[in-house]
């Protein structure tokens with residue numbers, strides 16, 4: 437019998453909704469903002485030297501929350517410089533959210549936004565076919581490499597688009613996070629297909645080492661309050677469970693024994709810390725900054 441479990445990515449609205457709940461219940465964006473505040477200024481110190489224009493490429497920019505914070509830091513570092521900020525984002529819904537957010541944000545006068553409604557591989561094919569291989573001072577891929585077909589080829593392609601002194605920032609779950617543990621154990625039982633790959637920073641570092649690329653990694657401690665996942669029939673809890681398993685309607689479609697074991701594990705110390713009766717899943721992230729080759 438074929439399993440009724442489907443990848444969460446196959447229902448884009450549900451994906452966006454469960455991602456929003458994940459953000460509301462985790463310190464995901466807070467830990468990124470802290471990294472942007474404390475580490476980004478020195479990381480971007482080589483991207484705009486003596487340039488009148490800085491080119492930034494956001495791959496999988498989502499609704500732009502983090503992108504706009506990055507842009508604010510670039511503006512402070514390079515006052516008055518024109519910034520071209522291109523965004524590759526396949527979701528029309530996310531692009532609309534991004535545009536609305538940008539429209540409500542002040543001080544963006546020196547930034548020219550261009551949105552490309554396509555995946556990273558569509559961008560690669562299109563620009564190669566056009567012979568339009570624009571170079572970028574800063575490229576970032578934040579929490580999106582799970583969704584590309586060939587991670588190694590994607591990293592290598594975007595790395596070739598860096599200007600001299602440019603930087604490629606990759607953020608994704610840490611190899612020491614509960615995500616890595618969860619995917620290792622349950623990945624084979626979840627609807628893994630070509631829409632989502634269970635990768636962590638440890639896999640990316642292996643790819644970078646094999647490609648001989650120079651990089652530096654930073655730990656971003658984070659957690660996610662998953663207590664609602666244990667409240668029977670709680671809609672938000674169900675959406676968060678979908679996000680954790682990357683499965684659409686996990687509660688309704690997963691076999692009972694799988695659901696039982698996974699729910700028990702999620703309460704286990706190896707996955708979550710119990711603080712005052714609430715369960716905090718280890719959502720630690722890693723930021724990897726890859727140098728340009730020249």
Ligand SMILES: C[S@@+](CC[C@H](N)C(=O)[O-])C[C@H]1O[C@@H](n2cnc3c(N)ncnc32)[C@H](O)[C@@H]1O
Pocket residue numbers: 455495496497498499500501502524525526527530554555556557577578579580583584
């Ligand atoms: C988890 S969200 C991260 C959004 C944003 N970077 C953030 O951290 O808030 C992943 C984003 O990648 C986008 N995405 C999915 N597959 C993609 C692909 N193949 N190429 C580019 N973006 C993709 C999704 O639409 C989604 O907006």
